[in-house]
Amino acid sequence: MTEQTATVEIPHHHDETGTRLGFWLFLYTELFLFAAFFLIYAVYRSNYLVEFRTAAESLNTGIGTQNTIILLASSLTMVLSLNALKAGKARMAKTFLQFTITLGLAFLVIKGFEWGAKFDHHLFLQTTKGIAAGEGSLLLNPSAEMLPVGQVLFFGLYFIMTGTHALHIVIGLIWMIIVYVWISKGSINPDNYGTLERCGLYWHLVDLIWIFLFPLYYLVA
Amino acid sequence: MEPSQSGSYLQSHTSSRWTKGFMSWFMSTDHKRIGIMYGVSMFSFFGLAVLLGFFIKLQKLFPAASGWEIIPPELYGSFFTLHAVIMIFLFIVPGAPAILGNFFLPLQIGAKDVAFPRVNLLSYWLYLFGAVMAVAGIVLGGADTGWTFTPPYSVTTKTISLFGFTVDSVSWMLVATFILGWGTILTGINFIVTIHRMRAEGMTFFKMPLFTWSIYATSWLQVLATPVVGITLLMIVIERILPVGFFDPAKGGDPILFQHLFWIYSHPAVYIMILPSMGLISEIIPTNSQKSIFGYKSIAIASCSIAGVGYLLWAHHMFTTGISDFAAILFSFLTFLVAIPTAIKVFNWTATLYKGSIVLTPPMLFALAFIFNFSIGGLTGMFLGSLSTDIHLHDTDFVVAHFHYTMFGGAAFGIIAGIYHYFSKMFGKMYSMKWANRSFIFMFIGFNTLYFPMLILGFFGMPRRYHTYPDIPVYNNLQMLSTFGSWILVTGVVLVLGTWIHGLIKGKRTTEQNPWNSSTLEWQTATPPTLFNFEEAVVVTREPYDYHGFREDVKNGKAAGVIHD
Numbered sequence: 001m002t003e004q005t006a007t008v009e010i011p012h013h014h015d016e017t018g019t020r021l022g023f024w025l026f027l028y029t030e031l032f033l034f035a036a037f038f039l040i041y042a043v044y045r046s047n048y049l050v051e052f053r054t055a056a057e058s059l060n061t062g063i064g065t066q067n068t069i070i071l072l073a074s075s076l077t078m079v080l081s082l083n084a085l086k087a088g089k090a091r092m093a094k095t096f097l098q099f100t101i102t103l104g105l106a107f108l109v110i111k112g113f114e115w116g117a118k119f120d121h122h123l124f125l126q127t128t129k130g131i132a133a134g135e136g137s138l139l140l141n142p143s144a145e146m147l148p149v150g151q152v153l154f155f156g157l158y159f160i161m162t163g164t165h166a167l168h169i170v171i172g173l174i175w176m177i178i179v180y181v182w183i184s185k186g187s188i189n190p191d192n193y194g195t196l197e198r199c200g201l202y203w204h205l206v207d208l209i210w211i212f213l214f215p216l217y218y219l220v221a
Numbered sequence: 222m223e224p225s226q227s228g229s230y231l232q233s234h235t236s237s238r239w240t241k242g243f244m245s246w247f248m249s250t251d252h253k254r255i256g257i258m259y260g261v262s263m264f265s266f267f268g269l270a271v272l273l274g275f276f277i278k279l280q281k282l283f284p285a286a287s288g289w290e291i292i293p294p295e296l297y298g299s300f301f302t303l304h305a306v307i308m309i310f311l312f313i314v315p316g317a318p319a320i321l322g323n324f325f326l327p328l329q330i331g332a333k334d335v336a337f338p339r340v341n342l343l344s345y346w347l348y349l350f351g352a353v354m355a356v357a358g359i360v361l362g363g364a365d366t367g368w369t370f371t372p373p374y375s376v377t378t379k380t381i382s383l384f385g386f387t388v389d390s391v392s393w394m395l396v397a398t399f400i401l402g403w404g405t406i407l408t409g410i411n412f413i414v415t416i417h418r419m420r421a422e423g424m425t426f427f428k429m430p431l432f433t434w435s436i437y438a439t440s441w442l443q444v445l446a447t448p449v450v451g452i453t454l455l456m457i458v459i460e461r462i463l464p465v466g467f468f469d470p471a472k473g474g475d476p477i478l479f480q481h482l483f484w485i486y487s488h489p490a491v492y493i494m495i496l497p498s499m500g501l502i503s504e505i506i507p508t509n510s511q512k513s514i515f516g517y518k519s520i521a522i523a524s525c526s527i528a529g530v531g532y533l534l535w536a537h538h539m540f541t542t543g544i545s546d547f548a549a550i551l552f553s554f555l556t557f558l559v560a561i562p563t564a565i566k567v568f569n570w571t572a573t574l575y576k577g578s579i580v581l582t583p584p585m586l587f588a589l590a591f592i593f594n595f596s597i598g599g600l601t602g603m604f605l606g607s608l609s610t611d612i613h614l615h616d617t618d619f620v621v622a623h624f625h626y627t628m629f630g631g632a633a634f635g636i637i638a639g640i641y642h643y644f645s646k647m648f649g650k651m652y653s654m655k656w657a658n659r660s661f662i663f664m665f666i667g668f669n670t671l672y673f674p675m676l677i678l679g680f681f682g683m684p685r686r687y688h689t690y691p692d693i694p695v696y697n698n699l700q701m702l703s704t705f706g707s708w709i710l711v712t713g714v715v716l717v718l719g720t721w722i723h724g725l726i727k728g729k730r731t732t733e734q735n736p737w738n739s740s741t742l743e744w745q746t747a748t749p750p751t752l753f754n755f756e757e758a759v760v761v762t763r764e765p766y767d768y769h770g771f772r773e774d775v776k777n778g779k780a781a782g783v784i785h786d
Binding site for chain 2: 033150
């Protein structure tokens with residue numbers, strides 16, 4: 001093949017509506033990722049109604065409510081940040097974004113303490129010893145000190161679902177920091193705020209998922 | 222129009238930093254280069270999986286009682302798992318959209334590229350990363366779970382020790398498929414947005430070629446279904462690392478729930494596999510009959526209804542798991558329902574042939590073989606969809622033969638037909654017709670000799686996934702015939718790949734725009750296409766398969782219904 005070096009610059013093509021459509025489809029796939037978990041939750045809750053209620057009593061509703069308020073507030077500051085940028089106030093947008101990041105971090109810290117307390121009470125993974133001993137899954141080795149059948153599932157789902165949610169918070173935080181830098185550099189500006197808007201949409205989705213996680217775990221007791 | 226646009230995409234570049242050699246491809250955001258990179262990678266993996274399949278059939282040549290053992294039982298399990306993982310996740314699911322969809326979707330709708338070229342490249346990288354990871358899995362011990370990874374076996378199956386480290390090769394392969402899934406989702410999103418936002422002026426939805434329609438339906442399935450299987454497979458990884466007990470009855474979990482979640486994706490996935498190939502056949506048949514396709518709109522709508530109904534019949538894989546009778550009857554009914562749009566397509570293709578000026582080019586031969594094989598595949602599917610016969614045929618070689626008739630004889634024959642059809646447009650070179658025809662004869666005869674006996678074997682009760690069989694004459698003869706067929710088929714595959722490679726290296730150079738006299742838009746541009754596909758802005762005025770108007774336009778010296786401003 002004759003290799004000539006005819007390099008062509010791609011003509012600037014930016015279709016904001018198309019990007020938004022693509023991003024909404026992406027958000028849909030994120031939602032469906034959680035939908036599988038919600039489906040499993042629904043099936044097992046209908047199978048183990050009483051056990052789920054008993055298990056939920058050991059979750060601290062106060063902490064859960066705190067975290068819900070924190071996330072809702074962070075969604076608000078996110079909207080304010082976008083509005084400020086649209087109005088041409090880049091500095092104010094950055095300040096609100098700082099608030100959002102701080103609130104997101106606060107959520108993670110509280111969640112971390114909550115998880116730690118659960119581990120201390122051995123509400124998860126009674127079988128870690130078995131794994132360390134190389135015995136593999138509980139299927140091979142039903143453990144004697146296991147929680148009652150339905151409660152194991154409750155805590156398993158609790159950790160996996162809030163864990164996946166926390167992972168999304170982390171991704172959202174990283175994205176916000178990148179967006180913050182870009183606003184500082186001026187590549188995201190009042191005329192080109194699409195990236196901040198999409199970051200906001202993502203953050204609202206993460207918030208929305210928590211709105212469903214909160215009653216399913218903290219309020220069913 | 223920039224002056225530098227002239228010159229084919231093989232010489233012009235989208236990247237200003239890498240203009241030569243490997244990196245000019247690997248870093249390119251040009252949809253045509255990405256399509257070809259997918260093609261090279263996929264057919265490499267395809268060759269590997271064919272080799273595994275060859276050994277699987279060789280093992281079945283004689284029964285174990287005769288002392289014949291080419292592969293020990295555990296390795297046999299790993300072989301058919303990897304064969305399936307490669308064929309399904311690395312070849313047939315992403316195959317037609319990624320190779321031919323990437324290359325021809327923008328050309329068919331008159332666009333310069335896909336909507337998100339950089340995301341497109343990212344999809345390819347995800348694909349390659351996941352693919353290499355999956356294949357490396359067999360070096361790390363492989364998985365003998367079957368491609369469905371059904372628990373509890375997939376949770377309890379042993380890990381191996383390698384250089385003193387415990388390697389969990391099953392989790393490894395599950396993570397690989399998860400990564401592949403994200404590549405698929407991103408491609409799907411990309412194509413949907415491209416079709417919605419980037420159609421040329423005058424290219425209404427019902428002027429889109431049928432391949433584009435099938436890619437559109439496929440992309441929706443990819444976006445709607447893949448996230449569910451992604452998370453389901455990850456849950457098996459979670460079960461292996463932290464035994465939560467989601468699918469473990471000892472902890473109250475339900476293994477059947479996994480099967481539901483798995484098939485919610487994996488049944489639509491079979492339509493992800495077959496729809497693009499149906500689209501290719503809908504391009505090849507009118508071109509080689511020189512006649513407008515029969516029932517254009519019904520084929521387009523059938524693609525979408527197959528995608529829609531295909532989403533709702535997953536539990537027909539689970540008739541023997543003890544689901545309720547009501548559910549079983551419902552899913553059986555829905556299975557029969559999906560046969561209707563599928564049959565509409567087959568009837569439309571045959572009606573297109575009627576009174577056409579049929580030219581038996583190599584792509585046409587493969588397309589006709591597609592109709593033949595796919596009809597057998599589809600009809601045997603009806604046997605499996607009816608509740609009583611399914612009890613008898615479940616988990617036998619009948620099932621294996623059925624899905625090979627649809628997936629290999631259907632989908633893969635379609636992809637091969639498509640590449641024969643578009644070869645000169647893609648590379649500006651032509652393969653040897655003589656060898657292409659020979660490759661077809663070997664493929665077609667080999668394929669049917671391999672899989673038809675398996676239908677009968679399954680009917681006689683030969684279970685699938687067993688590495689041997691009892692020493693009785695009916696099994697011996699049919700198994701031997703089937704293995705002979707595999708040798709002919711492998712020869713056919715070698716001939717197909719050989720014809721392409723020979724065509725690439727030694728083939729006759731051609732710049733002929735439209736060698737098959739096709740009326741659709743992708744042929745009305747330079748061969749090979751320029752970097753931005755069309756030299757000037759495209760305005761579409763004609764229906765895609767209006768051969769009468771096409772011939773008028775050619776007579777008047779116009780480039781076939783495309784008005785250049």
